[in-house]
Amino acid sequence: MKIAIMGSGGVGGYFGARLAQGGSDVTFIARGAHLAALRGHGLRIESATGNLHLPRVQATDEPASIGPVDLVLFAVKLFDTEAAARAIRPLVGPATGVIPFQNGVQARELLQQELGEAPVMGGVAYIGAVIREPGVIAHTGTMHRLVFGEFNGRRSARAEAFLAACQRGGFDAELAGDILLRIWQKFVLLVGVSGSTTSMRMPIGPIRANPLTRAFLRDLIAETAAVGRALGVALAPDEAESRLAQLDGFPPEMTSSMHQDLKRGHRLELMWLSGAVVDLGRQAGVPTPANRAVRDILALHADGPAA
Structure with missing residues (x-):
């Protein structure tokens, strides 16, 4: 599964690394010192569930360079939502899913305004993770869980494919019919x-x-x-x-x-x-x-x- 991580901080960095570990084709979208570290030294996860070092990862600050993907894991800060949504337009093809794993309840509307209704799914992340230093994500505790689904409640092909990718990544995941x-x-x-x-x-x-x-x-x-x-x-x-x-x-x-x-x-x-x-x-x-x-x-x- 081809996956782009829009916002490669604690949430995006952690789950993106696990998805890559499980065999998904993952590209991290980042900036500044964090991007430089990803390009130079890869991505390191420090976690009680198991440390992980990916010495080479795909990372960029230009989403358009990636091309259409199967799924965008959208994990920017809430105040960056609109700008980030505009930036990922080149990633969205006819069947692409975009799942915001953010804290608020307004991402759906903001993303649909920029991308249309069809790509946007719903998601909830349960994890404590931060960038300890550029290129290093520190995971607190052992909870690492994603809950996601289509807003119409159906088990779509893209949702099922992402569930399988999460399971291969070795963290808890649930495809929910009541995501709202x-x-x-x-x-x-x-x-x-x-x-x-x-x-x-x-x-x-x-x-x-x-x-x-x-x-x-x-x-x-x-x-x-x-x-x-x-x-x-x-x-x-x-x-x-x-x-x-x-x-x-x-x-x-x-x-x-x-x-x-x-x-x-x-x-x-x-x-x-x-x-x-x-x-x-x-x-x-x-x-x-x-x-x-x-x-x-x-x-x-x-x-x-x-x-």
Whole structure:
């Protein structure tokens, strides 16, 4: 299977390496020092599931040089979605699938605006991975799972082919018939974790242990679920309680990528997480005061360090 990795950071770099290990024809799209390292020394994965070094990989900063592929694993930061979607147009042929493995719920619409409806599939990634240094991806823990599918629920040939490629790559994968619901279930959880840890500058353990901050965390989750239901997503009535119970099982030191980005002075995905809940809530007529608080508190940091 010919696969292009658009965004070769933690998610794209890790799963792209495993797919290449399993025999897929993988090309990494990257830039800067990371691209130079990929070209010069290959790609190294540091993981409790097994270290991996691919001494030679295909890597470029010009998607048009690759030509049409079977599948694009789309894993750029949310704020880069529109520009990246335009850049991958030359990769998209009549049967190409484009699967965004991103944090928000708006990628489908943005990608369809640029590429049309037919190529765009849905996906959810479950992994903790970052670029430790150029050319090196560090995987935290042992979870490495992709869930994906067609929005019409059918088991298409391209989805089945990608499932087989994932299985050969040696990581967990699921072809789901309810991918929109699965995307929103992760979004509900992620908005709570990212909004609370980043606004409070603390990991999840102390937040869930304190009655006041736990209540705020629950409000972030409940508002997001209410917005999803108002938009027609079949989230359960007790979605907030289920996600909060799920969080109770996470390691107390766990935090969010947005919290890490804040600490490093990087741009935040704020407006595509809590900010998106506020915007979608306004459209759906659902109040979102907790998520608005997170958005407004962090607004001065959204584009990097405050002036």
